[in-house]
Amino acid sequence: MATDTLSTSQASVERTRLIRASLRKRHLSEAIFRVLGLAAIILALGFVALLFVDIVRKGAPAFTQSNLHLAVTFDPALIKADPAPVRAEGQSDADFQAANLKWQRDLALLNWNKVIEASLRAAAPAGYDIDTKEILSIAETDARHEVREMFVADPTLLGKTVDVDVLASANAVNWIRGNIDRSLGDAQQQLSAPARALIDEFVANGTITNGFAWSIFTNVDSRAAPASAGLLGAFVGTLWMMLIVIFLAVPIGVASAIYLEEFAPKSRLTDFIEVNINNLAAVPSIVFGLLGAAVFINYMHLPISAPIVGGLVLTLMTLPTIIIATRGALLGVSPALRQAALGMGASKTQMVFHHVLPVTFPSILTATILGVAHALGETAPLLLIGMKAFVAAVPATPLDQATALPVQIYLWQGNENRNFFEPRTAAAIMVLLLVMICLNGVAIYLRSRLEKRA
């Protein structure tokens, strides 16, 4: 027994020596592994940071716009139109409307650019040598509509001079911001030399100032007047689609999850449905676009470019996500609760709707918001159902033509006036990301709040 002890203790000394010998190497490889892991995290976080910083850096300038402060004179010499119709005694509504419309149309046919030109010239140093086309290139082309609408609204302006803010043109902005290298020669600049000089003059004397670009949020897309292009139309289009997704995908998704999880007998059919749903969740989104084009547009003849079709396609795309998440949530409900309900004499339906569903509500809500957030950013399927259209209006119903935020981003990034639209695209992305992050934030907040309450 004693020798035995001796030999074992010798063996253990030897073992300890062996173990110690390799320890340093093992700890080193441990450290390397750890550093690799940390590097992966830093890399991943770095990507996020890079992406956000890059986009914000690019997009921030687009949130300022260059305003041109003009003193516009409604010169009767330029505005040769009949006086606004006044409602005559006994004139019918329709007649008055018609007269009014005719008056407006006559006004529209006038060349309001002359008014703009005159006020630009008035703002320029006396006797500045610049031709009509060049000087008009400083103001955005929609300035004339703005002035005309002022006049339509208030015909008494005739002969008066009022201060009006209009947007500087996209090319003027490019010049002011240096989006195009200012040292390039005449041939490579969008604006002529006199126009550029005049812009600098305007900036110096305060005729052009920068302000926050509310127009991005309040205007619809524009091609004729790029500087006034905004996101409102796309935003509302997206809103319609999201409403459709919420009102279709959520009830249908939750209902199918309930059926599959609570009611469905285990059969071939339900297995099949299950496999199906799992697969649908991973079908590329563009395939849903093909489906939408073939079924909703070609077969069912729903209007093209309409949020209703986009909403339906996104609904089908979001459904599996919601179903899977809801089933997960239902699965997590404790059997004790179910038994309690059944034991009380609640029917299965009552059990589900009175007890199980309320308990899972937070999870379902979160899954829904995340699903909707995902649908919100989806672009590819929308391209295939014609939502790549140019729509200069806010869609009033889901049947009206519209684009969506991500599609608007896609359209803007391809715009030929790249120097101007690159920041604007980044700005649109910032808006989209903000909406996205808000949705995710709301999801996280709701989940934590509701879970605490439960």
Add this chain to the structure above:
Amino acid sequence: MNSLVIAGLLLVLLGVAYQSGWSRSRALATTNGVKVHSRPQYHGSYVAIWALVPALLVVGLWAWLGDGITHNFIVSQIPVETLQSLDQTGLNATIGRINALASGYGVAGEVLPYEQTAGDALRSFQFITFLVVIGAAAVAGVAALLYARSRITARHRARNAVERVINIALLACSAVAILTTVGIVASLVTEAIRFFSFISPLDFFFGTVWNPNNAGSAGNWGSYGLLPLLVGTLMITAIAMLVAVPVGLMAAIYLSQYAHRNLRAVAKPIIEILAGIPTIVFGFFALVTVGPFLRDAGNLVGLDINATSALTAGVVMGIMIIPFVSSLSDDILNQVPRTLRDGAYGLGATKSETIRNVLLPAALPGIVGAFLLAVSRAVGETMIVVLAAGNAPVLRGNPFEPVATITVSIVNQLTGDTDFAGPQSLVGFALGLTLFVITLCLNIFALYIVRRFREQYE
């Protein structure tokens, strides 16, 4: 308009029926004091369902048969001699004209007198049938209402009946998923078959040249070889996985095994933000930032890298997939039972040894499944490729050169200036079908592996 009227009437019917069932049940309970099987709400719903279904059936029947009946009516309005002189296209055109007249849209050219009378007749026919349908629906609904109401007794099991209906409705909802799949397959297959009537499947699946002719050149369709697109897709996918897998997997390992709770609480959601960023944003990022950066970096080391290339798209797609890989891996690592980890620690294994020798091998099947899911996502990704891969459908192996993928070709062919009835745009559906089949196989395989893995540790 018409449908609004019908919907409104149905709603009224619904309300009336519910109310009558409810009050009947209420009356039963109060008058003779017997115990009523179901609550009044259930009786109300019961009668409402009974009333609604026949009414809906009538309307649905008309929606189904109405077109045929109207068609026959129109044909009957065309004078026999005219009818005989028309071929199928002519007949369709005439019917179109009559329809247009009836609906108030004008028609081109002279309106023949018989067309005018037919149009007028059609308009009144449509009005009358509309009234008849509404009437029939109302009669059916009310009759069913009365019948259902008469069936209400104390022992009547309205709740069970209503619950059965709810059950069926739920089943119908879950059938939407099947319908979606059926819709996808049907729409892809029918259009793809039309495509294959132009181009032989052999040329499509094994062709090495992708050069669809432009819409102008009728007859000569061009070549539609899938391989350049497939190779491009695979190349980008491979690059994406090369970025996403090491980073995602290591990030998951670090976060779940090493990181302090606070770091995890911050880093995990931030990484998951990546998953929520729309792909168009990644595309833009790739186009204006990553691409030029890679090009300049390439110039520095003497590599000729295109700004828009497989590399650019692949790297950015890899970044996009990182959270996908990391959260799936995280789940799967967490599913490996703690006892296994303890076993290794108990033997004196260091943390990294435990992870490398025990955790990862045990989690391997699950992780492979997760990677396959990530692959299928990369294969189906569109917008990054549209913006950043350069759209060059040429068969080549250089990742620094632009490539095209299946998805991007679908977008190009379906939104470009292509001939809508020719293979130029139909090929989009054949490509979609290919994509669908590829991702389907990947998914089924991945789900199978993941499920097997889960079962192992259940």
Add this chain to the structure above:
Amino acid sequence: MTQQSVNSAMNPTDALERPIRLTARDVTVHYGAKQALHGISIDIPDRAVTSFIGPSGCGKSTFLRCINRMNDTIEGAKVGGTIKLDGEDIYDPSLDVVELRARIGMVFQKPNPFPKSIYDNVAYGPKIHGLAKSKTDMDEIVVSSLRKAGLFEEVKDRLNEPGTGLSGGQQQRLCIARAIAVGPEVILMDEPCSALDPIATAIIEELIDELRENYTIVIVTHSMQQAARVSQRTAFFHLGNLIEEGVTEDIFTNPVNKQTQDYIMGRIG
């Protein structure tokens, strides 16, 4: 604590004389391929406490769940034989199981109040069964049920707080109140005290003793002491068989069967 309840237990023979409420004949249960009960026949008397004892996994809970058809909700469970409540076959297909469960209430091992207010917990049963005509009706039902469950005094000021906020013993009494609110004839309890501390256990045991005056009670317990304390009749299960059944005192002092003896002596289980 136990002294008093044992004292208050009625004379054992008393239970035998009471009319039979529930009769089970040859009840078998299969879970899939596995047979959990091999033909159980037993009579359960009115207004008395019958307890089921036996080693873990012997089928006590399974049989209990047969009595209000809770086994219907378990996938793959198949019940054979007949169980009659007042002579009416409860597995008769024309019988509405929901109605049955309103007549045969159940209390579970782990207190499982709904995640609703205390009031709503108790009111839920009466609501779905349409037992209250008005709000005052309902208030009355809730208060009297809570009273019967001996919980009213403790919670009367916080009826609108969630039931899950109560202590374990209170939760279990809430579950009993909830079961009582529907006005059942039979109450089944599956190890109602196993998740509770001794003090809460004693309170529940007292409560059971009181309830016995108005309800037929069947209780599953893993504690022989508890069975001895609260029940008038005891049935001993083993491996899916009903080994022995009779007046509690007899079973504990004078078991006929060898297996019962072994169990009571602590030699098996």
Add this chain to the structure above:
Amino acid sequence: MTQQSVNSAMNPTDALERPIRLTARDVTVHYGAKQALHGISIDIPDRAVTSFIGPSGCGKSTFLRCINRMNDTIEGAKVGGTIKLDGEDIYDPSLDVVELRARIGMVFQKPNPFPKSIYDNVAYGPKIHGLAKSKTDMDEIVVSSLRKAGLFEEVKDRLNEPGTGLSGGQQQRLCIARAIAVGPEVILMDEPCSALDPIATAIIEELIDELRENYTIVIVTHSMQQAARVSQRTAFFHLGNLIEEGVTEDIFTNPVNKQTQDYIMGRIG
């Protein structure tokens, strides 16, 4: 089956005379805010089996895990006090925990072989610690460890099959072999038989009895019978405190403490 192993247990006083291998003084453990151990002091003798008993949740496993610093791997666990192995503080920051765990092996409640072959399971420890110079060395270690664990004969023909394919009892012995292969001085076992059937349990108990000759063994068990059968010393834990500790026979026949008495009589737990 138990007869034999109780017989083979050495004379109780023998254990007292053995040198002390492990000493714990005032060991406390917090899991986050919750204190799981309230100052445990105990001496554990060399080459004897010491068993920890006590009701569930009393901290037996927690204390066991302190001994080879497995608690380090649990987030939020904080250990106070000192534990010395052969006079060396195992919580000394300069001590390498990897090396410590090679000296103090552990066997867990649920058999947890790695999803590798039987051979690789046993070889894993020697491999990472660099104990085998050659393949033959390794073979030798594997075979002798399997032999010591009494498993070799049963698995010698399928060393390359996965360890997870063995029966529960074999898996547990494989885990013991795996622990032995590293040549530990102390072996900790946390309810090693609770997942096993009686026959496998008996085999493991016998094995523990054999291993005692060469190793210091600490075993947690929930079965007092098992503690009586295999251990020379017994420590009784309750609510995070070490209530009583001493020669097994004394603890069971003559407990000093009232709580110990209650536990042994089955009144608590």
Add this chain to the structure above:
Amino acid sequence: QSRDTIQVAGSSTVLPFASIVAEEFGAAFPEFKTPVVGSGGTGGGLKQFCEGVGDNTIDIANASRKIKDSELEACTAAGVTDIREIQFGYDGIVFASSASGPDFALTPLQVYKAIAAKVPVDGALVDNPYTKWSEIDPSLPDQAISLAIPGTNHGTREVFQLEVVDAGAEEAGLPEGLSDEEKDAALTTFRQDVVIEISGDYTETLARLSSNPDTVGVFGLSFYEQNTDTLKVATINGVVPSPESVAAGEYPVSRPLFFYVKGQHIGVIPGIEEYVQFFLSEQMSGAGGALEAAGLIPQPAEKTAEVLAAFEAGAQ
């Protein structure tokens, strides 16, 4: 109640022009809503156009080519019988290279020699031997050949094929006695090493230029005009592309642009007639009009008057 918004879809080349007109139309005519302009390509637009008559179908299809007979048939079969073609101007296609690089003065022949896979040398087709522009013609820069041309999904490709490649090939003189197929192949097979086909938009072409500054790319005139800071235009046959030179027929690489109006919708959908008139008005598609600023090459006023007259005649 029928729709009150005009719906337009079709060619992406016409899209910017139609968008501008739509916008201005909405601004100028208070009684009409702003028309919606979708894209989807000429084919896609005509497909929707030919789907039938009614609310669910579009009113106007933009096209960068004439409607094909097969498409007309489809239209007729679906009841779209009154189709009015409006040609409103030209699209100019330019070759442009990096602004910092040398000037290019190209001819179709040179371009053909640069891109064709096989070129005729002494009456036989041989593999294209040229690697530098200067090898094709000493007047061209000593720079490696690299060309980014529009992919086949672009309408522009058709003009490029017709006006540059086919014209160049004719000048080069393809060998006699080629079968139709061989001839077709000779005309449509390009060198894969130096020719890049761009399936994306012009931004993509521009990206290629910035990757490889040696590249000469094909752009729309308007795109070039907006990006003169990075691009430099090449002359063709010595003619500088400009609205004037195209309109005068001197610059060869251009094509007419169209839109098709569904006559049956006139008078039902409000504003169609006005839209067409407005589109063809001086201030829009005329010389100096808004569309010219956006890159449209106006057609002669007489041609416009003719088109308008034909439209209005149909509208009776």
